[in-house]
Amino acid sequence: MAVIQLQDVEKVYRGKVHALRGVSIEVMDGEIFGLLGPNGAGKSTLVKILMTVIHASKVSGTMLGNPIGNRKTLENVGYLPEHHRFPYYLTGKQVLHHYGALCKVGRKERNSRSSSLLTRLGLAGWENKKVETYSKGMLQRLGIAQALMNNPTLLILDEPTDGVDPVGRREIRDLLAELREEGRAVFLNSHLLSELEMVCDRVAIMVKGRVTMQGTIQSLTVDSQRYEIKIAGEMPAWAKEHCSEVHGNMLVCKGNDPSIVQPILDRLRSENITIVSVNPVRENLEDLFMRAVDNTDSPGAIQ
Numbered sequence: 624m625a626v627i628q629l630q631d632v633e634k635v636y637r638g639k640v641h642a643l644r645g646v647s648i649e650v651m652d653g654e655i656f657g658l659l660g661p662n663g664a665g666k667s668t669l670v671k672i673l674m675t676v677i678h679a680s681k682v683s684g685t686m687l688g689n690p691i692g693n694r695k696t697l698e699n700v701g702y703l704p705e706h707h708r709f710p711y712y713l714t715g716k717q718v719l720h721h722y723g724a725l726c727k728v729g730r731k732e733r734n735s736r737s738s739s740l741l742t743r744l745g746l747a748g749w750e751n752k753k754v755e756t757y758s759k760g761m762l763q764r765l766g767i768a769q770a771l772m773n774n775p776t777l778l779i780l781d782e783p784t785d786g787v788d789p790v791g792r793r794e795i796r797d798l799l800a801e802l803r804e805e806g807r808a809v810f811l812n813s814h815l816l817s818e819l820e821m822v823c824d825r826v827a828i829m830v831k832g833r834v835t836m837q838g839t840i841q842s843l844t845v846d847s848q849r850y851e852i853k854i855a856g857e858m859p860a861w862a863k864e865h866c867s868e869v870h871g872n873m874l875v876c877k878g879n880d881p882s883i884v885q886p887i888l889d890r891l892r893s894e895n896i897t898i899v900s901v902n903p904v905r906e907n908l909e910d911l912f913m914r915a916v917d918n919t920d921s922p923g924a925i926q
């Protein structure tokens with residue numbers, strides 16, 4: 624079942640910035656879905672529309688089965704806004720109580736959830752310290768704890784690892800995987816690609832207000848799978864016919880089945896050609912992303 628389903632979302636800000644241009648995405652139950660794109664792509668705009676912070680110029684679709692814009696749905700959604708600021712004079716525990724109360728979580732439940740979340744997010748021992756003494760990474764972790772106060776079935780996180788150091792990022796990734804295990808769906812935005820590659824079940828790439836690719840990283844990179852065979856010495860004349868490409872002393876065979884390279888390796892060996900290396904290669908998320916960005920920058924791309 625889809626927890627978020629959007630068709631043709633458009634947003635034109637009053638200053639006439641056309642931030643979203645026909646965005647359609649689908650986030651499934653129990654998955655971690657990553658929306659990635661460079662700054663200014665429109666990621667936060669989309670999230671704010673889902674959270675009813677702003678209105679779309681045009682939207683159709685559902686979130687948790689209800690039409691977008693239904694406030695009641697938000698009771699089951701946890702939200703980490705971008706660039707959030709907590710009142711500096713509150714302690715971590717007070718922040719969680721405050722947001723829990725806003726979500727109408729009862730006092731007893733607020734107590735138990737805030738303590739367990741502070742521990743879970745690695746903030747035990749800091750609960751009674753004011754948030755003005757917290758580091759950026761700690762504030763981000765507190766933000767995620769805040770998003771979990773209403774025990775949501777869907778979490779929407781806008782740049783959750785923003786300003787977090789590598790160790791903290793890893794902890795957040797592990798936490799996201801745990802939340803998925805608990806059956807929650809996670810929709811997150813990021814401009815940090817390697818983060819997403821490691822944790823997301825599916826991704827969408829957004830550039831200039833459009834989703835240019837969407838799917839599992841596996842499915843998006845499948846066409847790029849190839850074997851690269853590096854040899855020493857001169858390239859045999861037959862290589863061009865039997866391989867997809869030849870570059871210098873490199874033979875390239877497209878595909879992901881190791882059987883495709885065996886006859887080529889046999890022939891190279893039989894001709895006493897030294898094989899320096901055989902590498903299976905596929906695009907990573909960064910290559911994909913660069914390709915998506917390049918395509919929209921090229922002349923003739925739809926604007």
Ligand SMILES: Nc1ncnc2c1ncn2[C@@H]1O[C@H](COP(=O)(O)OP(=O)(O)O)[C@@H](O)[C@H]1O
Binds near residue numbers: 665667
């Ligand atoms: N309140 C606003 N008024 C006018 N333009 C805005 C507003 N908020 C965002 N924008 C513009 O919309 C575009 C998308 O912004 P945003 O959704 O914040 O992108 P991202 O989160 O991907 O960095 C940018 O060009 C940004 O300048």
Ligand SMILES: [Mg+2]
Binds near residue numbers: 666667668705781
């Ligand atoms: Mg943003």
